Amino acid sequence: MHKKVNSTNSDVIVIGAGSGGLSVGLFLAKVGISVIMIVKSDKEVGGECLNDGCVPSKALIHVARQVNAAREAEFFGIKLVGEVDIQKAMAYVYAQQEVIRKHENAAWLSDQGITVVLGEASFSGKNEVTVDGKIFSAKKIILATGSKPRKLQIDGVEKVNYFDNENIFHIKKLPKKLLVVGAGPIGIEIAQAMCRLGSKVTVVQKGHGILAHDDQSLTSILLKKLQEEGIVFHFNASLEKFTSPTEALVKKDNGEDFALSFDGVFVGVGRILVLEPLKLALAGIEVKDHKIVIDDQLRTTNKNVLVCGDIAGDLQFSHAAEFHGRIILNNLFSPITKKLNNDHMSWVTFTDPEIATFGLSEKQLQDRGISFEKLDQDFSDDHRAVTDTYRYARTILYITKGGLFKKEKILGGSMVAPNAGELIQELILANTLGLSINSIFNKIYPYPVATRINQQVIVRHKQKKLTSGLKKLLNAAFKIFG
Numbered sequence: 001m002h003k004k005v006n007s008t009n010s011d012v013i014v015i016g017a018g019s020g021g022l023s024v025g026l027f028l029a030k031v032g033i034s035v036i037m038i039v040k041s042d043k044e045v046g047g048e049c050l051n052d053g054c055v056p057s058k059a060l061i062h063v064a065r066q067v068n069a070a071r072e073a074e075f076f077g078i079k080l081v082g083e084v085d086i087q088k089a090m091a092y093v094y095a096q097q098e099v100i101r102k103h104e105n106a107a108w109l110s111d112q113g114i115t116v117v118l119g120e121a122s123f124s125g126k127n128e129v130t131v132d133g134k135i136f137s138a139k140k141i142i143l144a145t146g147s148k149p150r151k152l153q154i155d156g157v158e159k160v161n162y163f164d165n166e167n168i169f170h171i172k173k174l175p176k177k178l179l180v181v182g183a184g185p186i187g188i189e190i191a192q193a194m195c196r197l198g199s200k201v202t203v204v205q206k207g208h209g210i211l212a213h214d215d216q217s218l219t220s221i222l223l224k225k226l227q228e229e230g231i232v233f234h235f236n237a238s239l240e241k242f243t244s245p246t247e248a249l250v251k252k253d254n255g256e257d258f259a260l261s262f263d264g265v266f267v268g269v270g271r272i273l274v275l276e277p278l279k280l281a282l283a284g285i286e287v288k289d290h291k292i293v294i295d296d297q298l299r300t301t302n303k304n305v306l307v308c309g310d311i312a313g314d315l316q317f318s319h320a321a322e323f324h325g326r327i328i329l330n331n332l333f334s335p336i337t338k339k340l341n342n343d344h345m346s347w348v349t350f351t352d353p354e355i356a357t358f359g360l361s362e363k364q365l366q367d368r369g370i371s372f373e374k375l376d377q378d379f380s381d382d383h384r385a386v387t388d389t390y391r392y393a394r395t396i397l398y399i400t401k402g403g404l405f406k407k408e409k410i411l412g413g414s415m416v417a418p419n420a421g422e423l424i425q426e427l428i429l430a431n432t433l434g435l436s437i438n439s440i441f442n443k444i445y446p447y448p449v450a451t452r453i454n455q456q457v458i459v460r461h462k463q464k465k466l467t468s469g470l471k472k473l474l475n476a477a478f479k480i481f482g
């Protein structure tokens with residue numbers, strides 16, 4: 001049953017049709033709540049994830065992986081000639097976006113019972129927004145307007161061939177020399193993809209390493225692989241200015257400076273929230289330090305306006321936006337409220353090898369005074385890692401300190417390995433459900449699936465617990481029962 005609204009009043013207004021807005025709006029429409037969804041334009045349905053983020057980046061990474069695999073096959077005698085046709089690579093990316101766009105567009109949303117309004121929304125009252133002079137009101141308003149790439153603001157920037165995630169997936173020509181600014185997930189994923197497609201890539205990063213939100217003992221393994229593929233890194237460095245359309249002056253923290261030449265610059269230096277056009281003050285929504293003030297139920301200082309996704313100023317992932325959506329939906333329908341808690345959050349950086357991280361980090365565990373054991377294991381003895389040459393891979397797990405009869409649970413962890421994002425899923429499930437590590441220990445894994453590494457970590461841990469006392473006990477038992 002679709003409850004269509006023809007007027008400008010509805011139960012709920014959702015501003016934004018990205019991962020966050022869609023997850024809330026579609027469910028509400030499905031159960032018969034009237035929804036007006038406001039989105040800037042039809043081509044912005046699907047938000048950043050579909051249009052300028054996850055989907056095009058993962059599709060391009062897929063192409064780059066194919067190219068790399070073909071190059072690696074040269075080792076077995078095949079000769080590879082020619083260059084990547086970047087227009088064909090991009091055509092592949094667009095084709096995959098189109099598959100998803102079939103069910104992420106204004107007409108399709110209307111078919112699902114949502115009243116779609118195309119245009120830019122701003123608040124005009126407590127329960128009221130305005131689009132092109134037309135007023136819309138609702139009992140609840142969900143603000144899911146996302147974030148934008150932070151721009152590099154240095155002298156000479158207007159002269160260079162400047163890319164960020166909003167235009168890199170529309171290039172017609174591959175930059176021969178690409179300067180990547182920022183070594184967060186955006187910079188690193190793009191750096192490897194572009195390198196594999198044929199660009200000579202140099203990365204300039206303010207901090208001392210890549211992927212600051214992941215375990216540095218694992219990111220250093222990825223860094224080594226990226227350097228082996230030919231990417232050059234300059235750490236503790238930032239761009240001072242562009243001295244010409246093809247040259248930048250880089251300054252190191254130690255005061256040294258040097259010039260770098262390029263024919264394209266890709267910038268991935270974090271995200272900003274665009275708040276001013278929303279006229280939040282008109283709805284009584286407070287802003288502090290350029291972030292919307294929210295409580296742990298994602299409510300703003302106007303309790304009828306909730307935030308969902310990047311705009312919340314929390315973790316900025318598509319699945320984080322969906323998680324916000326689940327909290328909001330629960331609280332719209334239930335007196336037993338759900339609160340925002342990222343203790344079981346996870347993320348994956350889709351490089352090769354991937355880095356996957358979940359649960360609580362070592363620092364969070366220390367800060368909270370939780371006693372834990374750290375299990376740290378490389379894959380050098382793992383048979384699948386041997387056959388498929390990824391013995392460099394490694395896992396870190398944090399588990400509760402258990403006694404002989406105390407359940408040992410997984411608190412968090414991280415993995416660097418090809419497909420780590422898939423391999424780690426059962427550990428995330430055990431973490432989310434609070435299962436004992438025995439759930440992994442007792443599982444029968446087909447030999448030699450790569451996931452057996454999860455069991456090996458636990459087996460090693462248990463073997464270390466085999467004290468001389470326990471060995472004596474087992475020997476005695478063997479004499480009786482064996």
Ligand SMILES: Cc1cc2nc3c(=O)[nH]c(=O)nc-3n(C[C@H](O)[C@H](O)[C@H](O)COP(=O)(O)OP(=O)(O)OC[C@H]3O[C@@H](n4cnc5c(N)ncnc54)[C@H](O)[C@@H]3O)c2cc1C
Pocket residue numbers: 015016017018019020021038039040041044045046047048049050052053054055057058119120121122144145146147165186277278308309310311316317318319320321350
């Ligand atoms: C290159 C790149 C790769 C990424 N890869 C991943 C990944 O692999 N995995 C992952 O989990 N995350 C990834 N992310 C992050 C992910 O894309 C975002 O966290 C996610 O898209 C945020 O969703 P959202 O709904 O909050 O906002 P968005 O998807 O940005 O949606 C915002 C919506 O609001 C609309 N809007 C904005 N202002 C207004 C207004 N005033 N009126 C009307 N409509 C408005 C926009 O048109 C849009 O539809 C990536 C990001 C980038 C840039």
Ligand SMILES: NC(=O)c1ccc[n+]([C@@H]2O[C@H](COP(=O)([O-])OP(=O)(O)OC[C@H]3O[C@@H](n4cnc5c(N)ncnc54)[C@H](O)[C@@H]3O)[C@@H](O)[C@H]2O)c1
Pocket residue numbers: 181182183184185186187189204205206207211212237238239268269270271315316317347348349350
């Ligand atoms: N696979 C994924 O899930 C995925 C992929 C891409 C993006 N994302 C999301 O998008 C968000 C934004 O990613 P991001 O990489 O832009 O941001 P980020 O903040 O994670 O990393 C940006 C990096 O750029 C560096 N930096 C900032 N200014 C600089 C300068 N002037 N010169 C040199 N270095 C500079 C910072 O030190 C930082 O390490 C991520 O936090 C993540 O939530 C997720």
